[in-house]
Structures are given as C-alpha cells and as structure tokens.
Amino acid sequence: MRVLLSTIGSRGEVQPMLALGLELARLGAEVRLCAPPDFRDLIGGFGLEFVPVGPEVSKAGAVRGAVPTLQERRDMIAGTVADQFEAVGAAAADCELLIGCGALQIAARSIAELRDIPYFYAAYAANTLPSEHLPPPPLGPGVDTTADNLTQWKQDADRWNALWAEPLNARRTALGLTPVTDVRDHIFTDHPWLAADPVLGPWPEPADSDLTRSESRPSAAELAGSGVGLADADPLPRDRQWGSGLDVWQPGAWMLRDQRPLAAEIERFLAAGEPPVYFGFGSMHMAPETGRAALDAARALGRRAVILRGWSGLNVRDDATDCLVIGDVDHQALFPRVAAVVHHGGAGTTTAVACAGVPHVVVPQRFDQYYWADRVASLGIGFAHAPGEVTAATLVSALEDALAPETVMRARELAPALRTDGATRAAQRILSLAPNGS
Structure with a gap:
C-alpha cells in the first residue's frame, strides 16, 4: 500500500x-x-x-x-x-x-x-x-x-x-x-x-x-x-x-522511536552531577534574554541547566560547568534523566515529558499550548506559567511549585498510564x- x-x-x-x-x-x-x-x-x-x-x-x-x-x-x-x-x-x-x-x-x-x-x-x-x-x-x-x-x-x-x-x-x-x-x-x-x-x-x-x-x-x-x-x-x-x-x-x-544515543557531550554533562533542569522552547521565537533567565533560575534553586537553542538561538554566554547549551535532542532519551522540563507546551513535548515521569513548567505562547498548560496543571504534574514576560524570578517561582514533592510524585505515578x-x-x-x- x-x-x-x-x-x-x-x-x-x-x-x-x-x-x-x-x-x-x-x-x-x-x-x-x-x-x-x-x-x-x-x-x-x-x-x-x-x-x-x-x-x-x-x-x-x-x-x-x-x-x-x-x-x-x-x-x-x-x-x-x-x-x-x-x-x-x-x-x-x-x-x-x-x-x-x-x-x-x-x-x-x-x-x-x-x-x-x-x-x-x-x-x-x-x-x-x-x-x-x-x-x-x-x-x-x-x-x-x-x-x-x-x-x-x-x-x-x-x-x-x-x-x-x-x-x-x-x-x-x-x-x-x-x-x-x-x-x-x-x-x-x-x-x-x-x-x-x-x-x-x-x-x-x-x-x-x-x-x-x-x-x-x-x-x-x-x-x-x-x-x-x-x-x-x-x-x-x-x-x-x-x-x-x-x-x-x-x-x-x-x-517517534529514535534509537540513536545521546551525544557524548550530553552524556558527560549528565554524569557530572545531579539531574539538571531542561529548558527548551522549540520553534517558539523567545526573547534573547530567555536563556540567561533560565540559567539564573536554575542556579537560584541550586540546579544545573540544559538549554535548547531552538529557533530562537538561545545562549547564555557563560563558560561555567553548570550549564550545557544544545541543539536538537531526542526527548525520550533525555527527559527521564532530568529533574524537570520547562517548555512551551507543544503536544509532542508535553507528551514526552509526561511519559518520562518528570514535572513540567509550561510556558505557553500560542495555539494549543494553553490547552496543554491547563491539562498539566489540572493533572497535578506541573505548573502553568502565566502568559507574558519570562524572567528568572517567574521561572524560579514556577519551578519551586513544579519540583514540590507531591508534584514530582504525581508526575512519576501518571507516566505508566500513558499510551x-x-x-x-x-x-x-x-x-x-x-x-x-x-
């Protein structure tokens, strides 16, 4: 056929x-x-x-x-x-x-x-x-x-x-x-x-x-x-x-069932410390300062950060060892190994995070992303960031909620129920x- x-x-x-x-x-x-x-x-x-x-x-x-x-x-x-x-x-x-x-x-x-x-x-x-x-x-x-x-x-x-x-x-x-x-x-x-x-x-x-x-x-x-x-x-x-x-x-x-392994630099970064927070906004055109805000938020919580460049070309201009800026990556391979995922709320990314059993912070920008943010919040598996400016302070507040023990547990419990x-x-x-x- x-x-x-x-x-x-x-x-x-x-x-x-x-x-x-x-x-x-x-x-x-x-x-x-x-x-x-x-x-x-x-x-x-x-x-x-x-x-x-x-x-x-x-x-x-x-x-x-x-x-x-x-x-x-x-x-x-x-x-x-x-x-x-x-x-x-x-x-x-x-x-x-x-x-x-x-x-x-x-x-x-x-x-x-x-x-x-x-x-x-x-x-x-x-x-x-x-x-x-x-x-x-x-x-x-x-x-x-x-x-x-x-x-x-x-x-x-x-x-x-x-x-x-x-x-x-x-x-x-x-x-x-x-x-x-x-x-x-x-x-x-x-x-x-x-x-x-x-x-x-x-x-x-x-x-x-x-x-x-x-x-x-x-x-x-x-x-x-x-x-x-x-x-x-x-x-x-x-x-x-x-x-x-x-x-x-x-x-x-x-x-997508992608059998290719994570890049060596990602494996080295993951092995060098506790699970980091992942920040990725895919095809969204985010403000240039979003990358810096992401890293500052992770540091404020004592976490390391993995930041996806995405279509915005996010970067942090920082050579510190607690941050890794990457290109496209297999979500299903990476997400189970991070502490939380901050993302735009696309259908595929939301599903991959949920299947990984880790909490979300959804920063919706358009179309169906507001729906997915609401679903994540209503299921108790993450936090829906309010529309508007994304700053280190707003990300810290959202991540504190997402990383709360009850949210982490709920995200872990829901994952096996997903197809x-x-x-x-x-x-x-x-x-x-x-x-x-x-």
Missing part, C-alpha cells in the same frame, strides 16, 4: 507524522512524507521518501512578534494554497491513501477527492477540534472569547472561510470540483483522528458515547473512503455534523483499509 502523509508546520507537526510513517514502513507500506523543506534531513535520515512543500517554516516570522499586513497575509495565503496543490498533488499521484495532519492542510482533502482515494485528518490536541466542551485555540481577532464554546466555534468557522474559502474554491473549481461552503469542517471531516494520549489529552465526550471511537475497527465511512463521497457513507445525523457530534477516533500520541503505541495502532488501521487488508 502506498501512503502519502502530508503536514505543514514546525517539528511539532512533522515528527509525529514521521513516527507514523516509520510504523507504516515497518508493517510493509510504501510511505511518502510531504513537509516543509526544513525537515529534509530529518525525514531522509530515517529512510522515508521526502517531498518538500512551501518555504522553510523556520524562517517564517523569524522576527519575534512580527505581524504581517493584510496584503502580506493575503499573499501568504494564496501562495500556501498554490504550493500545496502543486506539491501535495504531485506527491499523491500514485498513492492509495492520504493522511493530512495539522490545521493548514488546505489542499489535501481536495487532492484525495480528485484522485478518488481515502483521506483522513489527524489533530494533536482536543481543543483544535470543534466541541461544546472546549473553546477554540486563540488565533487572533474574530472570535468573542466571552461567548459560549459553540458560539466561539461558529465564529471560528466564519474566520476560516474569510481567510481560505476564496483561494481554495478557485483551485477546486479549476479542477472541476464542487466549491466547499465550510473550509474548516471540510478539512477536518466529520470523523477526524486525535493523535493524543487519552489520559493526558482526552477527547471531551462521555466515555460511553458511540461517537468517540477507541476500537481499532474502521468505521463504514472509512471503508467507503473516509472523506471522499462521505455523504453516501455512514452519514451522521444532521444535528451531529459538527461540534460535540464529531466521530473522533483517538489511538494515542504518535511518538506509547498510538502510531502503531494508527498504522494498523490504515493498512486494514488496503485491498485484502495488506
């Missing part, structure tokens, strides 16, 4: 798709992964076929806090849609199934429809899918955050249409496809997958709901094409076409849709 995986975004969007791709390949599928050009070496290094789409995302918005003008945003949107139809369309030419992951999969379902192949949409956080139980993630003006959740989601749909409907429908019309009236729900479908751990980030529906699928058996809609010709395949009642009526399947988080087989379950389900189940 030939499977196309497509995603637009930072490493947080790409790495889970890589994990799924490797599981599919292990089970005998042919896998092609379409992602921004930043990730050519990462994906190629694991032996999967890579197809670039769009510009390098690490260079987009490189100036912290930069806000595009209205015309710049329109140009970016038009360019993104054009790039996706060209790159993803070509990559799908000989594929039998398409998985789109992340909200910016504007073209993927249209391409699957054009090719007459099944399409699935996967999300990484429950609050990115419409539900009466959670508000949408903050994405700028257009949504009244004081309104009830369903009203906010309807306003969110209007915002999607205002931004994306015109360029998407222009392409669909040119290809002979019918225009869509609701861009967001067109992308998500009525039966999305939620690639998140069901304990750490559950889909917020009653456990006995027939709309929350936990079994591995594909639904009739999936077998009929899962998004292609959906109206004729196991349709949901009209009053359940969106919101809490989504037919969500939650296999667990898609975690680590989400990518395997999703890969098995995908292959069950192939002719003859192979």
